[in-house]
Amino acid sequence: MNIRYLQYFVVLAEEQHYQRAAERLGIEQSPLSRAIKALEAELRVKLFHRTSKGTRITPVGAAFVDDARRILSAVDQGWRTLKNEDVFTEPLRISLADTTLGLANARLSAWLAQVREAFPQADLRLTEQSYNEALRDVRAGQADAAIVQGGLSNGADLVSAPLWHDPIVAVLPRAHELAELAVVGLEAFMRHPLIDCSPASEAASSSVVHERFARLGGELITGEYASTVLGMVALVAAGFGLGFAGQLQMQVLRHPDLVVRPFDDPELVFTTSLVYRNDGTGAGLAELLAWCGDAEQSLPV
Structure with a gap:
């Protein structure tokens, strides 16, 4: 035409x-x-x-x-x-892995907004995927990077750049005895059945809690398995066990039959990372990584 x-x-x-x-x-x-x-x-x-x-x-x-x-x-x-000579010549493809569980949390939204502001001409393409799919696409070169939770041990072929840390909190039925406490001790928490991450998932998120349990010499009592935080919330509210999640996640997932309490362990945190291949990066990702290292980001707590 x-x-x-x-x-x-x-x-x-x-x-x-x-x-x-x-x-x-x-x-x-x-x-x-x-x-x-x-x-x-x-x-x-x-x-x-x-x-x-x-x-x-x-x-x-x-x-x-x-x-x-x-x-x-x-x-x-x-x-x-x-x-426009400043425009990115190639798209910057980032996968949002479901291990950030609660992608609507304020910190992720603020980080993405700052990226848009810092790179207004970037052809930024975001895709929400499962943890396994996100890492598969990064390895295959179909994505430049992935944002994952617990992404510090994803294989020698990938590099993990931590973005922020999210304190892990206990998710309890409102009528549970631990709900009366202001702070929950991990040893007391592990005496009860736990709604754990599904064994079908290869996500590293639950390993943070498992490793802490093992360090205390305790055994994990599994009540049921859940594939998502929403599933965990439903099972905890129904009384099948206790749950855990990131503090930021639970800020957007509220339930009238649940309460959220901090643990007494300050090192019990989820780490959200930007994961990319270790065999070189494109110009767009290189600029993003440089910005992540240099920018003084004022992200909400």
Whole structure:
């Protein structure tokens, strides 16, 4: 489709008069008329009725005006992009792994907002995936990086750059005896059945708690398994066991039958990391990593 003909069509649709439209466009009426006829022939529709009383747009022409404006706007944006020397030449593809469990938490949203502000011309493409899928795509080169929770031991072929730490909290039924405490001791917590992460998941999140249990010499009592924080919340509320999650996660997941309490162990935290391949990075990811190292980020607690 000839973009110039589309511009002529929009101006004529606004003026409803060939002479005025031609004057706006700075051309004679004849080339305007020929352009409209050529556009009608290409689209196989009648866009205008031209009578002795003047020019009147057809119903199909009127319906097409907004679409034509959108096409012209997209073309204009495309030209501006091509002329911008600062624009990223390749997209920056980041997977958001479901191990951040509660992707709507304030810290992740603030971090992404700061990335958008720092790199306004970046073609940033985000995809929410499972933990396994996210790391698979990073390894395959289909994603430049992944944001994962507990991402510090994902294999020698990947590098993990910690972004922030999220204190782990106890998720308890409101009527449970531990719910009366302001702070929950881990030894007291581990005496009760636990809603643990599903064994089908390879996520590293639950290993933080498991390793802490093992260090205390205690055995894990598994009540049930859950694949998501939402599933854990439902099972804890139903009384099948106690749960654990990141403090930021539970700020957006509230339940009337649950209470959240901090643990007495300050080292019990989830680490959210940016994971990428160790065999070199593209220009976009390199700039992002440099920004992560240099920027003084004021993220919400």
